[in-house]
Amino acid sequence: MNVFGLDVGGSGIKGAAVDTETGELVTERVRIKTPQPATPRAIVDTAVEVVRRSGWDGPVGCGFPAVIKDGVVRTAANIDKAAIGFDLAGALGQELGGPVTVVNDGDAAGLAEMRWGAGRGVRGLVLMLTLGTGIGTSLFIGGRLVPNTEFGHIEIGGEDAEYRASDGARKREDLSWEEYAARLDRYLHAIEDLLWPDLIVIGGGISKKSEKYLPHLTTRTEIxxxxxxNEAGISGAALAAVPDQPTEKAAE
Incomplete structure (x- = not known):
């Protein structure tokens, strides 16, 4: 089954049609800069343009950086506060004239990793962290998603964890890799004590530089x-639009 996957980010909105059996993109990826200001209406218009440029006519899955309940945006940690309460799935569906499923972007990335990537076949408790401007999290037990976890916002040292341990914090404060690893390590230990996961998967752009910080981490959990x-957000968003629970195959 092919589904169009949309990944709404702070700098760009990108998408492509995805083969939800393999996770492969079956059309060329289209990317348009995220509008500024990123009002809900502007995001809808840009997302619709991404789909139309691809010539797609069919089901759409969309990953969005917020808690999503029944297609409605419920939080706005790193997006325009006007998005809270906005029926994003309904607005996109009306414009596109077809079914649209909207999920948290961290959950979308996690779905992709559990089905085709680093979490494939792991039946225990798996936590995925997407380290970017903030910290996105997705949690799986027995291959099944526990949606809308917000573990990037636990308090560390009196501050929001993502304010101290995200890749955005590393860049903002010009931290060395050793300094950043110490911040991340403290956060990971707090997460371990809360969840006792069997595996932690680290994603986001910073995952490409894992040799810079992984050797400095002291967690008991395998990382x-x-x-x-880069395909996780698009592929996972498409997978979220498939009616059955998508990660069960990975956990068999």
């Missing part, structure tokens, strides 16, 4: 880097 990389 691996994501395999899907």
């Amino acid at each position: 691996v880097t994501a395999k899907m990389l």
Whole structure:
């Protein structure tokens, strides 16, 4: 089954049609800069343009950086606060004239990693962290998603964790890799004590530089880097639109 996957990010909105059996993109990826200001209406218009440029007419899955309940945006940590309460799935569906499923972007990336990437076949408790401007999280037990976890916002040292341990924090404060690893390590230990996961998967652009910080981490949990990389958000968003629970095959 082919589904169009949309990945809404802070700098760009990108998408492509995806073969949801293999996770491969079956059309060329289209990317348009995220509008500024990124109002809900502007995001819808840009996302629709991405789909139309691809010539797609069919089901669409969309990953969005917020808690999503029944297609409605419920939080706005790193997006325009006007998005709270906005029926994104309904607005996109009306414009595109077809079914649209919207999920948290961290959950979308996690779905892709569990089905085709680093979490494939792991039946225990798996936590994926997407380290970018903030910290996106997705949690799986027995291959099944626990949606809308927000572990990037736990308090570390009196501050929001993503303010201290995201890749955005590393860049903003010009931290050395050793300094950043110490921040990330403290966060990971707090997460371990809360969840006792069997595996932690680290994704986001920073996963490409894992040799810079992984050797400095002291967690008891096995940590691996994501395999899907830039395609995770698109492929996972498409997978979220498939009616059945998509990661069961990975957990068999």
